Amino acid sequence: MKRLVSTLNLPKEDWLRYRKCGITGTDAGAILGLNPYRSAFQVYHDKISDTIENIDNEAMRQGRDLEDYVAQRFSEETGFKVRRANAIYQSEEHPLLLADFDRLIVGQKAGLECKTVSPFSADKWADGKIPAHYLAQVDHYLAVSGFDCWYVAALIFGRELVIHKIVTDKQVLSDLIDEEERFWTNHVVPQIPPAPNGCECDTQQINQMYEVDNRDKTADLSALHGLLDKRQELSDQIEQMEQEKTAIEQQSSCKCRMLPMAQHRAIRYRGYLPKASVWIPNACGKSSRIFSTSTAKM
Numbered sequence: 001m002k003r004l005v006s007t008l009n010l011p012k013e014d015w016l017r018y019r020k021c022g023i024t025g026t027d028a029g030a031i032l033g034l035n036p037y038r039s040a041f042q043v044y045h046d047k048i049s050d051t052i053e054n055i056d057n058e059a060m061r062q063g064r065d066l067e068d069y070v071a072q073r074f075s076e077e078t079g080f081k082v083r084r085a086n087a088i089y090q091s092e093e094h095p096l097l098l099a100d101f102d103r104l105i106v107g108q109k110a111g112l113e114c115k116t117v118s119p120f121s122a123d124k125w126a127d128g129k130i131p132a133h134y135l136a137q138v139d140h141y142l143a144v145s146g147f148d149c150w151y152v153a154a155l156i157f158g159r160e161l162v163i164h165k166i167v168t169d170k171q172v173l174s175d176l177i178d179e180e181e182r183f184w185t186n187h188v189v190p191q192i193p194p195a196p197n198g199c200e201c202d203t204q205q206i207n208q209m210y211e212v213d214n215r216d217k218t219a220d221l222s223a224l225h226g227l228l229d230k231r232q233e234l235s236d237q238i239e240q241m242e243q244e245k246t247a248i249e250q251q252s253s254c255k256c257r258m259l260p261m262a263q264h265r266a267i268r269y270r271g272y273l274p275k276a277s278v279w280i281p282n283a284c285g286k287s288s289r290i291f292s293t294s295t296a297k298m
Contacts, residue, residue: 001145004090004098016052018088022098023180028140029133031183032176036133039201040183040194045209047188063116066155070114071103073161074153081106091144094177096184099144109147113138115154122156130164136176138166143173 005018023043029035030043046053071082085101103112115134117125124131130152138150147168154162187194196206221228 001089001091001099003087005088006086007088007100008086013052015088019098019100020047020049022090022096023140023184024098024100025137025140025144028176028180029136031180032133032136033197034132034136036199037201039197039199040187041196042201043183044187044193048191059116063114066116067102067114070116070153070155070161071112073155074103074112074114074151074163077153077161077163078151080108082112085111089144094143094181096181097140097144097177099141101141101145105151108149109145110149110151111141111145111147112151112153113141115152117154117156117162119157119159122159125154125156125162128164130166135166139169139172139176140180142166142168143177 007015023031026035026038027043030038031040033040074080075082082103082105085104089099089101091097091099101111102114104110105112113134134152138152141147142150149165149167152162152164152166154164156162183194186192196203
């Protein structure tokens with residue numbers, strides 16, 4: 001790999017402009033359809049547009065501010081010394097591939113990606129898991145750098161620091177490079193957008209593209225008949241399935257409430273129950289009370 005440009009004192013708008021010249025680590029997961037917050041449709045429009053979108057929010061700000069802390073904690077846990085990369089790097093074998101590294105590990109052919117994680121997303125990191133779009137990001141860095149491995153250090157706020165080591169898999173990297181180059185060749189170069197995939201971020205992108213409506217403009221929708229018919233078919237199926245789901249809930253509710261109190265007590269005593277409200281008739285059968293069952297054993 002080679003240093004494309006130093007990021008020391010590089011204005012953010014220039015940094016964003018350089019990133020439009022190729023595919024970056026954060027683009028990788030979106031291109032593969034793995035990023036829940038960004039899509040290939042959005043990546044495409046970012047690459048072909050001259051507009052520089054300087055997007056920022058509180059989560060992004062905290063991630064930047066805590067990057068030093070996460071890197072420091074990683075060094076304390078592993079004993080590895082790390083340093084800033086301070087550059088946008090480019091693959092010499094595949095010049096389309098660009099990368100911004102959080103840290104490089106001194107004395108090793110390895111790097112470090114620092115993440116901050118909400119405790120509400122801790123389950124996505126449990127049992128050795130890594131969110132798929134972050135794994136794609138790290139594989140992209142391995143493809144650009146040619147390094148042996150990459151580390152991910154994720155700080156789960158108020159809980160723990162999770163560290164993972166991802167070792168280079170040549171077949172995985174080859175497949176990733178093929179997908180990224182195919183995306184660029186088939187979409188960005190000829191300016192043919194990939195199809196939206198139904199995610200909320202694609203809806204936001206489309207609304208942004210057509211923010212100003214031309215109410216005097218007319219359009220021939222005959223070419224869309226197939227798509228519109230398919231949409232109506234899916235809508236009908238969804239309506240039918242929702243009705244069936246409601247019917248099952250109604251039937252379950254009726255059967256649950258008709259069971260005698262003794263049977264409920266036997267079930268609760270012998271095993272776990274999902275939390276539910278159970279109708280219990282009183283001795284005279286004139287009134288009822290609602291009791292909440294528990295998932296705990298008696």
